[in-house]
Each structure stands twice: as C-alpha cells, then as structure tokens.
Amino acid sequence: MNILLTGASRGIGKAAADALTVAGHRVLGTSTKGGEGLIAADFSDPAAAGACWAEAERRLGRIDALVNNAGVYEAVADDAPEAEWQSSWARTLQVNLQAAADLSRLAIAHFRANGGGRIVNVASRAGYRGDSPQHWHYAASKAALIAVTKTIARGYAHEGVLAFAVAPGFTVTEMTEEYLASRGGEKVLADIPLGRVASAAEVGETIRWLATQAPASSTGSVIDVNGASYVR
Template sequence: MAIHIFATGTSRGIGNAILDRFGREDVKIVGHRSNPADGDASIVADLSDPTAPRRAWEQALETLDGRIDVLINNAGVFEAVSIDAPDAAWADAWSRTMQINLQASADLCRLAVLHFRRHGGGRIVNVASRAAYRGDSPAHWHYAASKAGMIGMTKSIARGYAAENILAFAVCPGFTMTGMADDYLASRGGDKLLADIPLGRVAQPEEIAETVKFLALDAPPSMTGAVLDVNGASYVR
C-alpha cells in the first residue's frame, strides 16, 4: 500500500525538490502552494490566514482518499524587519512570520497527530533552520525564533506520542540555493558568508529533499525526536 504524504510549501526551492524526490518513490504525495498556478494540482492555501491550515489539511485528506501517513511542514517566509521599524511594522512582521512559520505548522501537526491516532500512527517531518540554534541576522530575530519554536514543538510531539507510533523529526538546513537564500547571500556579501561554511558551498535543495525523504520513509522509529543538520558544518552541535 502506497504511503500518502502531504507536504507544504512545494512551489519552489526545497519544497519543489521534495516533490521531485518523492516522485521517484512508491508514494502518493500532494503538495501545497500559496497562490494558484496553471497546470499545478497542488492545494492552494495562504497560511497567513489562521483558517487556512485546517482547510488545506481537509483538502489533502480528500485528495489522498481519506488517509495521510506523513506530514511535511516546509512552508515558510524569510522577511527582514529592522529594530528601527515603526512599532506597527515590527509587530506585523513578527505576527506574519510566526503565523506562517510556526502557528500554521503547529496547527497542521495537531491535525496530523489527531488523524494518526485513529490510523495506527504516522510521521511528521518539520523543515526548520540552522537559525533555530545559532540565530540569524539582526533583521531576522523573528525568523530564528519561529524556527526554534518548530524544534521545540517537534521534540514535544516525539516525546508525547511515540508510544502511539507517531514519530516526529526535524531538518535544519543552513543556506540552501533557493530564491530566499540567493537574495540574502547577495545582500550580505556572498563570499564572506561562504567563507563561514567549511564545505565551501551552500546546500542544494536536492540534499535537503534527500534528508526529508529518509526521515519520512526510512528512518528507524528509535530516531524519533532527532534533528538533522544539513549546513556544510557551518554550525555543529
């Protein structure tokens, strides 16, 4: 019986690589994007809307014949806000980042756990960030905080529901060659940032997708709660 997977944030970058990687496996996967695109069968939901996670989950369930075995939370935003910004702009930036990166992921994890409890278990893979552990730039406090929250949530799920065969893992990429990272590398001086990566290059989306695939399909149950770093040794724990 094919594994049924719902993955968020699959329109580009890491998410698109995840779709491609699972396309080579005996699985049925449905993706998600924020805006509609011609010829794309992904579920469309703007996760900045607090009602969107449930609607997306229910659409995924319908598409996947009422059963989801693996949830992959990859959707996220990486948007700068200066500490010198007006109070309202600062608060809006924090609210939007936390809603998309953390709250929507939490809502989907909750729905997944409730569903898995009725179907004998399942797996959650959360795509977090190196920033969860080492922080980020002065303009990205909120991004780092949201990803740290995702790690804490993943570990809590792993500890709380392992006895019910509900497993949770996280991946922490460093810089990855996506649209978000390209812009950031350019704005912060690419050569200087690359010098901080012992491997000498940023990760490719396909490397993150391979790690996600391992956790979703192959990782032994005793690995539940694990966080895998994929950052070229730019941060080691």
C-alpha cells in the same frame, strides 16, 4: 505512502516533492496560490491550515506523513515603527510556527486513528545559532518549531506518531543564486567549512528519508544540513 507537503512549488519543497515522487510515494503539495495539482493555502490566514488539511484528506484519504515546509523569511529592522515590528512578528510566527502546529495537531489526530504516521518539520540552523539583527522573529519561529518537534516526539511515540526536523543552513534555491553570486555570497561561503552551500536536492533527500525511512528510534531528531557551519 501518501504525503502532504506544504510549500511545494519551489526550492526545498519542490526538491523534497521530487525526491519523494521518484521514490514511489504520492505527494500532495501546497502553495500560496495553488496551481496544477497543488492545494492553495495562504498560511498567513489562521484558517488556512484547517482548510488545507480537510482538502488533503478529501484528495488522499489516508495521510501517512506531513511535511511542514512552508515558511517566510522577511526582514524587519529593530528600529522599525512599532506597528511594522508587531506585524512582521505576527506574520512570521503565524506562517512558520502556528500553521505548522495547527497542521501537526490535525495530523496527530488522523495518525492516532490510523495506526501512526510521521511529521517532518523544516526548521533552520537559525533555530540554534540565531540569525541576523533583522531576523529575530525568523530565528524565534524556527527554534520554537524545533521544540514543537521534540514535544510531539516525546508525547506520541507510544502511539506510532513520529516527529523529526531538518535544520538547513544557507541553501541554494532559485531565490538565492543571485545573492550567492554577489559579495554577500563570499561572506556566506567563508562561514561554511565545506566550502559551498547545501543544495535544495540535499535537503530534499534528507526530508524524504525522514518522512519515509528513518528508524522509529530516531524520533525527536533534528538533522543538520549546513556544511558544518554550525555544529552542536
């Protein structure tokens, strides 16, 4: 399969790219600044999704699956100045939600013309249980992404277009290892019945399965990877 995977340079995105590549699939990744084999795509720019998709089609030809993983997790205080509050919300919703929706819309048109395809959206536990008081916008973006996933699944399954989401909890990546070693890490672990955070590889393997092997009848599903820190 030919797969476009956003945010592929590190963390969950890199783990997913590695899992898909080992399984024999061709993965074209993106990162904000590009790099070897990667498309440069800064999704805070509203034009980036369209340009990214066009470049992916140019390089891959047919695309069989889209994985929307690129995202930001940036805090803003509820008593921040109005301009900062508005800017933070706009950036988070643009990167985490609008760009994913824009890419999904383009993918659906491509899939309908080519006999079907799959979309996997990387959401978050926060989309169901909320997040910290500094991350209203992040939780809102991920809840909306879950709703987009379910809407796509319901609307296009009859045309062979399948949509899934994965909702990780706290996940250990290069960016979180230092935090987990601090006092904050103790609080995180106390909230996880499994006793540890998920690894990026575990989330990456879930993405691989959804993008390539999950039964068609499971379209619309959201897979939790959070060590039972949130169950529903």
